[in-house]
Amino acid sequence: MQDGNPGRGGSLLALSADTSTPEGDLKDARLAAGGDTRAFERLYRGHAARVHGLARRMVGYQEADELTQDVFVRAWEKLDTFRGDAAFGTWIHRVAINLMLARQQSRKRDRQRFEDDDARIGLAPVRPRPTESKVDLEAALESLPERARRVFVLHDVEGYKHHEIAEMMEITVGTSKSQLHRARMLMRQQLVT
Amino acid sequence: MNAHPTETLSEYVDDELTRAERGRVEAHLATCAECAGLVADLRAVVAAAGEVADAPPATDLWPGIARRIAERGRGPEVVALESRRGPRRLTLSISQLVAASLAVALLSAAAVWTALREPETGVVRAPEATAPAGTVGTGRLVSDTGAEPLAFAEYEAAVAELERILDEMGDRIDPATRSAFDENLAIIDGAIRQTRRALESDPDDVYLNTHLANTMQRKIDVLQGATRLARASI
Numbered sequence: 535m536q537d538g539n540p541g542r543g544g545s546l547l548a549l550s551a552d553t554s555t556p557e558g559d560l561k562d563a564r565l566a567a568g569g570d571t572r573a574f575e576r577l578y579r580g581h582a583a584r585v586h587g588l589a590r591r592m593v594g595y596q597e598a599d600e601l602t603q604d605v606f607v608r609a610w611e612k613l614d615t616f617r618g619d620a621a622f623g624t625w626i627h628r629v630a631i632n633l634m635l636a637r638q639q640s641r642k643r644d645r646q647r648f649e650d651d652d653a654r655i656g657l658a659p660v661r662p663r664p665t666e667s668k669v670d671l672e673a674a675l676e677s678l679p680e681r682a683r684r685v686f687v688l689h690d691v692e693g694y695k696h697h698e699i700a701e702m703m704e705i706t707v708g709t710s711k712s713q714l715h716r717a718r719m720l721m722r723q724q725l726v727t
Numbered sequence: 728m729n730a731h732p733t734e735t736l737s738e739y740v741d742d743e744l745t746r747a748e749r750g751r752v753e754a755h756l757a758t759c760a761e762c763a764g765l766v767a768d769l770r771a772v773v774a775a776a777g778e779v780a781d782a783p784p785a786t787d788l789w790p791g792i793a794r795r796i797a798e799r800g801r802g803p804e805v806v807a808l809e810s811r812r813g814p815r816r817l818t819l820s821i822s823q824l825v826a827a828s829l830a831v832a833l834l835s836a837a838a839v840w841t842a843l844r845e846p847e848t849g850v851v852r853a854p855e856a857t858a859p860a861g862t863v864g865t866g867r868l869v870s871d872t873g874a875e876p877l878a879f880a881e882y883e884a885a886v887a888e889l890e891r892i893l894d895e896m897g898d899r900i901d902p903a904t905r906s907a908f909d910e911n912l913a914i915i916d917g918a919i920r921q922t923r924r925a926l927e928s929d930p931d932d933v934y935l936n937t938h939l940a941n942t943m944q945r946k947i948d949v950l951q952g953a954t955r956l957a958r959a960s961i
Contacts, residue, residue: 551951553946558926571793571796571797574796575789575793578788578789578792579789582783582784582788582789583781583782583783583784584781586782586783586784586788587779587780587781587782591779598784599784599786599788602788603788603792603795605792606792607795607796607799610792610799611799620845638819656899671775671776671779672779686776690772690773690776690777691776691777691779694745711737711738711743712734714737714739715734715736715737718737718769718772718773719769721772721776722765722768722769722771725771725772725775726768726771726772
């Protein structure tokens with residue numbers, strides 16, 4: 535993966551511009567690694583929207599709050615491993631994705647909701663064209679089968695390459711490509727009328 | 728091309744096809760309005776995905792995060808022993824502490840069993856306390872296990888005596904059991920070293936002193952258990 539937030543690096547910088555800077559984040563991360571919760575709160579304030587947005591798209595609205603909290607708790611636990619080689623935003627983004635993928639992997643053992651659950655697709659209402667509303671795109675995402683949804687979010691929203699997705703999700707590049715195409719076709723049904 | 732190249736259209740949109748493949752798809756698109764429309768739709772989906780904006784959570788999640796990190800300390804894989812006077816940290820793996828605790832539990836049971844069978848001749852006792860419990864930072868340890876506090880020198884002497892006995896009699900213990908003793912003693916020694924290192928920079932920290940005392944007492948307990956087992960094998 536490139537150093538920086540793939541595909542959405544610009545939006546990350548724009549988001550963080552109001553609340554944090556890479557230099558400030560690095561300082562706060564070091565303070566937080568020493569136990570300074572106020573510094574860690576500043577990091578949370580600067581990156582909560584980014585992490586929460588990712589969580590919403592990966593797992594849906596209902597679980598996004600809990601997952602966002604889990605991500606920041608996990609980040610707190612792993613702050614000792616943050617060396618500052620990449621931006622804090624990049625680092626916590628990867629922490630978030632790893633946690634989300636691991637969580638979903640474990641859930642696969644607990645429920646019968648797999649990628650072939652096409653029946654769910656027909657339940658979602660028809661949406662207007664995608665450029666008209668980001669909320670509608672996120673709502674349409676919730677109707678996707680899990681694996682296709684994850685690949686779509688990682689590739690088309692987060693900007694990861696297929697070989698990176700394949701590594702993260704422990705699938706082949708070919709599977710990543712086929713799932714992406716499948717997701718886009720399903721999204722097309724939802725968004726393009 | 729007669730067949731619709733539907734499955735390759737996403738790769739076409741992403742410009743991931745070879746030149747030859749791309750040429751074939753474009754030749755098809757030139758004559759197939761259905762596939763050309765599909766490509767336009769796929770591009771619209773990709774564009775929409777790229778325009779997704781982030782928004783902060785509707786409710787402030789920080790209070791919950793703050794509560795959880797206060798409860799957890801530094802991580803699930805390590806136990807953080809935070810100095811009360813600064814950011815210095817000591818981390819001991821849970822596996823180390825669990826192994827040490829198991830060793831103490833198993834050996835305590837063995838010690839009780841042998842104690843019921845034999846008089847406690849030759850068992851090394853902790854030296855009597857020479858300063859009030861609670862004294863720290865003066866070379867005297869305070870354990871919260873209820874054991875008598877030991878001075879560092881007394882601890883070292885007790886350990887040396889137990890190790891001498893174990894060296895003399897250790898071959899009477901089953902090799903596998905002896906190996907388990909040695910392994911757990913090594914774990915405890917590692918914990919003692921880490922705690923001592925932390926105390927070098929913060930010698931008056933009550934928590935660290937208490938932890939060191941407890942860990943040292945565990946070593947005494949393990950060594951006593953081992954020597955009792957050796958005696959029981961005579």
